[in-house]
Structure formats: structure tokens, C-alpha cells
Amino acid sequence: MSKIAFIFPGQGSQSVGMGKQLADLYPEVADYFKRADVKLGTSLSSLIFEGPQEQLTLTANTQPALLTTSVAIYEKFKQSGIVPDYVAGHSLGEYTALVASEAISFEDGVYAVRKRGEFMEEAVPAGQxxxxxxxxxxxxxxxxxxxxxxxxxxxxxxxxxxxxxxxxxxxxxxxxxxxxxxxxxxxxxxxxxxxxSGPFHSSLMKPAAEKLRQTLESIEIKEAKVPLIANVNASPVTNSMEIKDLLIEQLYSPVRWQQSVEKMVEYGVDTFVEIGPGKVLSGLVKKVDRSLKAFAVYDEESLQLAIQSLKGGSE
Incomplete structure (x- = not known):
């Protein structure tokens, strides 16, 4: 029986206008952008849909923008009834994966990654x-x-x-x-x-990790309903305390993406669905193993194609 993993992109996949087509088509997608605006008390949605790119690329904006867009697209994809055996995300995408596995609420996720982005920007002065x-x-x-x-x-x-x-x-x-x-x-x-804007996933991020710990203490992290393959150790985790510790460690540890993909393959995953802007992760999956099936879901066309392929059993 083949298994499926949902994977969620990290920083670098953002672009102005991401998610807009689906938000215009589906009220349930648009609703996530509104909820993010309310939670953060700012018009994140207009920055996502209209730019400017320089503002969107700032870490403290990029992180909540990507999480919001990816979760909104995931919400639509979920209606297909296709469920994952595992979830994973690249760096910031790990938070999106945790929202998808219901370990963190959407609002808490948006808030946590906004703070994470701010802490990462503050940790090391620009240019250093x-x-x-x-x-x-x-x-x-x-x-x-x-x-x-x-x-x-x-x-x-x-x-x-x-x-x-x-x-x-x-x-x-x-x-x-x-x-x-x-x-x-x-x-x-x-x-x-x-x-x-900074030396992410290096020891220089340790000051940011300490501040992030306080933020994560202030939100509720539950047991994950779908095992998360964590960046830090490329191993499955569902325990809420362990999730929190790994999210803190992740800030100054390497993202073991190749090992994460290999681990999921070891567990029987042969199909990866990247949900969110861009096609970076689905491309990396193919570079790890060309025989794997990889879909990128980021707009109406790619959404329908992935659903048809996965439900029809065809490539």
C-alpha cells in the first residue's frame, strides 16, 4: 500500500500574488487571509496579493505570509478527502505542517512565525x-x-x-x-x-531561539494527529513537548531535508504533495529519488491535477 506525505515550503518560495487566484475562487480560502489580518492586526493579505516584493521578502513578513498561503491552499486540498500518512516542512514550513496536523491552531501558527521572523531579524545585525x-x-x-x-x-x-x-x-x-x-x-x-536577511540555522541564531521559547510557551501545542518528520533529526514526532523542543532547536540546527525525504521513503511513502507557493520541495524530492511521485499544489490548475492524479491512481 503506497503512502503519501504532504510537504510545505519555506522561505524563498514567496511571491507577490501567491494564493490570490484560489482566494478569489473559494471563500474558504479567502477566509484564512482575513483571519491572519485579524490575528496580526495588519493587512498581511494586501502585502501578499499586491506587494511590494521588498516588503514581502522581509523575514518577519515572509514567514506569516507563507504559512497563511500554504494553510489556505491546504484547506482547499483537504476537501478532496486525500489524507497524508506523514507531514513535513522546510524550516518555516514545519510550522505549516504542524497546523495541518492540528498540533498548532492556525492563529497561533501565524503569531508564532511572525515572532520567529522578528527574532531571527534581530539576532544578527544586517550584513554580519x-x-x-x-x-x-x-x-x-x-x-x-x-x-x-x-x-x-x-x-x-x-x-x-x-x-x-x-x-x-x-x-x-x-x-x-x-x-x-x-x-x-x-x-x-x-x-x-x-x-x-540573516544566518539562519546557524549557532548565531541561539539568541533568537531563547526568545522563541517564550513565544512557544505562550501558545498551545497539542499532540500531532499526523506524524511530523522533524527537520532537526529527520525522525517522526507527535508528542507536544518534543515538538516544542525541536522547533526551538531547529532555529540553530541544520534542516535535514534530504534525510527527511529518505526517512519517509523508508516508511513506505512514494508520493509527495507540496502544498503552498512554488515547486522547490517537489523538485528536491525528485533530486533525492527520481522514481518518487511529486506534485506541487499552488493554484487551481495544479490543485485539480493533483486531486485527479491521486484519486484516479494515474501519474
């Missing part, structure tokens, strides 16, 4: 941290490079293990710069600096 994607290098060798640079006093570490040959490093601006040069010297095909 950086991230870069390293292509075509083994994780073990890159980890050694980062460790030696960190020992020299310039913190840098593996941040996202996305798929074979695609790893993101994160840390101090100088650390990332030195590690990027050494990665190339050690055989990396390419190193691409990322346009981000």
Missing part, C-alpha cells in the same frame, strides 16, 4: 551574517571545511542539507566567505551567495 549554497560537494567534506573555519574564530556551519549535491552553509559573513573559497578549493562545483 550570510548564507551560501554549495553545489557538488559531499556533506562530510563540507562539514570539515566549516569546522576548521569555525575553529579559526569565524563561525560557519551546514544549514540546509537539501538533496545530493546541494547544501547551504550559514554563519558569520567572514566565515561563509572563507568557507566558500575553501569549498571550491576542495572540489565544490559552484558556490552561490544567497540573498537572505
Amino acid at each position: 551574517g550570510a548564507m551560501a549554497a554549495v553545489l557538488g560537494m559531499e556533506a562530510e567534506l563540507l562539514d570539515k571545511v566549516c569546522s576548521s573555519v569555525s575553529q579559526e574564530g569565524y563561525p560557519v556551519q551546514l544549514a540546509n542539507l537539501n538533496c545530493p549535491g546541494q547544501i547551504v552553509i550559514s554563519g558569520s559573513a567572514k566565515g561563509v566567505e572563507i568557507a566558500s573559497i575553501r569549498a571550491k578549493e576542495n572540489g565544490a562545483k559552484r558556490v552561490i551567495p544567497l540573498e537572505v
